[in-house]
Amino acid sequence: MTPSNTSWLSPAERRLAQIRLAEDTGEADEDTREDSSLPIRAWKGLIAAISDVKVLLFSLIAFFDLMGMGFVNFFPTLTATLGFSTTITLLLAAPPWVVAAIICVVNGHHAGERFFHVTIFWWMSILGYIIALSTMSVPGRYISLFLLASGHTGFVMTFVWVSNSIPRPPAKRAASIGLVSGIGNLGNLVSSFLWRSEWSPQYEPSMIIGVASLVIAIAFSFACTAIIHQRSRQPGSRQGGGPTGRPDGRPGSAAKTPVQILVLTMQRNVSCIIVWAHKEVDELLGSIADVIWMKSPDRASFLAECKPGGKYDGIVGIYRENESAKIISVYDKEIINGLPQSLKWIAHNGAGYDPVDVLACKDRGAVDDATATTALYLLLSTMRQYSVAERSLRMLKWKPAGLNRISHDITGKTLAILGLGGIGLRLAELVQSFPMRVIYHNRRKAADAPPYCEYFSNVEDMLAQADVLSVHVPLRKETEGLVGEKWIRALKPGAIIINTARGKIIDEEALIRALEDGHLAAAGLDVFPNEPEVNPRFLDFPQITLLPHMGTENQDSQKKMEVRALQNLRDFLLTGMGKDLVLEHRGLSKVNSRL
Template sequence: MSKPQVLICGTIVHAHDELKNDLGSIAEILHLDTPSRAEFFQACSSGGKYANITAIYRHNDSVDKVGFFDAELINALPESLKSICHNGAGYDQIDVHAAKARGITVSHTPAAVDDATADTAMFLVLSSLRQYYRAEVNARLGKFKAGLKPAHDPENKTLGIIGMGGIGSALAKRAAAFDMKIIYHNRNPNPNADPSYTYISSQQELLSQSDVVSLNLPLNKDTEKSFGKTQFDQMKTGAILVNTARGGVVDEEALIDALNSGKLSSAGLDVYPAEPKIDERLIKMDQCILLPHMGTETVETQKKMEVQVFGSIKTAIQTGKPSFIVKEHK
C-alpha cells in the first residue's frame, strides 16, 4: 500500500532528521517546487503532481511562491487534501472559513511559541520602561549619559495583559519576577492563571489601571484595528504599549498620534501592519523600541515549531484530524 502524500510548503531549517525518520516513516514527502501561484494551481488539479496530497505543512515563507492561503487558493486545492498544518501561532494568512467549507482542517503551533515570544515581550517591557534604546545609541555615539534622563523601574508597575493565553501567561510569569503587578483581560477568567493575577472583566478598566499594556491576541476580522484612539484615550497618560501579537490589531495612525501627543511615553513593537515595512515616523521616534518580528527567532523554538507541525500531520494521518486545531474549526 502506498503511503499518504504530504506537501511541504515552506523551508525546513532545523528538523530534517525528524522529517525524514519520523514523518517520512508513514508518509511520502513532497516539496513545493512550483515557482508561481498559477503553476501551483495546475499541480493541484486532476493529474497534477500534487493531486493526491492529504496534508500540507505550511510556513509563511511559502508566500513568495504561492501567495496567501486565501479563498482562491483553498478552493484550488485537491479533493484529497484534509489538513493544512501551519507552522506558527498566528494563522491570519490562511482563510480558515474557506478551508472549513471545503472540509479541510487547519492547525497551528500555539504552545511552541509561548516562551520565546514572552521573552521578546518582556524585553520590550523592560526596554520601554528603562529607555535602553536611547542609552545604547548614546553609548555607540560616544555620548555616554549626556542628555539621558532617569527612566522607570518595573517594580510595582502594573502590567495589563490583553489576552491571557499561552503567551500572555508566560509573559505574566516573567513580569512577576520583576515584581510587577499583573492584571489581565479575557472574555473569561483563565482558570489556570496564578492566583496573584487579577482578572479585569472590563478592558477599559484594565487600560485605566495599567502602566504597561501588552497585546496578546490573534488577528482576525473582529480584532483588526480593534486597538485605536478610543483605547489609547482610556490609557494612563505616559503609559506604554507593547505589541508582540500582530501589527494589524492596532490602528497605526492612532498609535503614532498617541506617541506624538505624549499620551504614550513609549511603545515596544515587534510586529507591524505592513511587514516588512515599518512606518518611517516610528523609526524616527527614539523613545520607541522596534524589533523586526523577532518573537520566535531562536533555533530552539523554530525546531520545536517544525517538530510540532510534523506531529500534527502524523496525528491527522492516523486519526483523520491534526493536533492543535484552530479555534474556528473546533
C-alpha cells in the same frame, strides 16, 4: 479493548498498530465513502483487484515461485539423500533454514527496492538446483541445500512488493494480497505431486521443473516491474514504487501507508525548507505518510498541480511556513478553493495564522518562549529606556540628560495582557519574578491561568489600571484594528504599549497620535502592518523600541515551531484532531483519521 500483548507499546504506537491492522484488512478504507458498509467496501476492493493486471502478474509470480520452491515440503527427504542417519539428517536440515531466516531479516532493509531483492534469491535457488543436478557428492549437495533454502526470501519479499505496489485503497490492497496468496498456494499444491519417490535420490525431473518454474517467476517479475515503471511515469500516478517519503528520492519504508503530506518550500529547486527539524520529518511522519516536497515555481503552477491528476492530487495534509508566501503568496480563498478535495489539514508554522483564510478553510471543512522573551525585552527597554541610552553611547555620548525622568523600574508595576494564550501566559510567568502585577482580558476566563493572573471581563476596566499593555491576540478579521483610539485613550497617561502579535491589530495612526501628544510614554514594536515596510514616522520617537519581527528569530525556536507543526500533522493523521486548532475551528467536530 487493548490486547495484553501490546502493553509494552506507547498509546500512540498502539493506536498506530490498530490503524494498520484495520487497513490491512480493508476496514479503514480512505478512498471510499464513510457511510459505506464493510461488505460493500470489501466487494469493491475485490473487483478493483481482479481488474488490475498487476494482481494477475503477482499471482502468477507467486504460483510459479511456490512451484519452484516445492522442495520445501520435502526438505528432510532431500537432506536424507546425503546418506546419513535419521537423527543426523534432521540436524543437517536445520542450518540452511537458519541461514535463510538471517538472509530474510537482512534483506528486509531493502524492502522498498522490489525487483532485484526479490529475484536474486530465486537465482540462488536455481544455482542450488544446478549444483544438485551436477553432483551427488555430500559437500556439493549440502551447499545446494543452503542455496535452495535462500530462495524463500524471494517469496516473502513478493508480498511486500504487492503491498507497496497496490497501496490504495486499502480494501483493494487486502483483496490483492488475498488473491495472490490464494492463487500462489495452488502452485504449492501442484508441486506436491512433482517430487515422486521413484525419481529419488537425484530427483532430476523435479529439479528441472523447479528451475523452469523459477525462471518463469523471474520473467513475470520483470514484466510486472516494467508495467509499474511505465505507470509511475504517467501524470498523477500513485503507484507504490515512486520516490516518496524522502527529499532525496529514495524509497520510503515498506510499512508506509499511502497518506500523502505536502511540505511547502520557499526556494526553487530546493528539496526542503524545514531547516532545523529535518530529521524529525522522518521520525514523526516517515512511518505513517509519504512526504512530498513542493517545488512549484509560482502560484499558477502550484494551483495547476493541485488539480485532479496533478502532482499534488491526493494529499491529505499540508505543512506551511511563512516563507512559502514568496512563491504562492498567502492562503487566500483562491488557494483554499483550489486545493485538492482530499486535503483535510493545514499545519501552519507560527503562532499567527493571518496568512491563511481560516473561514475559507472552514467552508471547505478542511512557540511561545521566544516571542515572550522578545516581549519582555521590549518591556524592559521601553520602561528603562535602554534603547535611548544605547544609541547615545554609540554616538560616543554618555547618558542623555533627564533620562531618569522618563524611565521607570518595572517592579510593582501593572502589566495588562490582551490575550492570555501560550505567549501571554509565558510572559506572565517571566514578569512574575520581578514581580509585576499581572492582569488580563480574554473573551472568557482562561482555565489554565495561574492565581497571580487577575481576570477582567471588561477590557476598558483593565486598561485603566495598566502601566504596560502587551498585545497577544491572533490577527483575524475581527481583531484588525482592535487596539484603536478608544482603547488607547482608555490607558492611563504615561502607559506603554508592547506588540509582538501582528501589526494590524493596533491602529497605527491612533498609536502615533498618542505618542505625539504624550498620552503614551513609549511603545515597543516587533511587528508592523505592512512588513517589511515600517512607518518612517516611528523613527521620530527616540523613546520607542523597534525590532524587525525578531519574536522567533533564533534556531532553537525555529526548530521548536517546525516540530510543533509536524507533531500537529502527525496527531491529525493518527487521531483526526490536533493540539493547536485555530480559534475559528475549535467548535468543529473531530475529522476522521486518514490512516
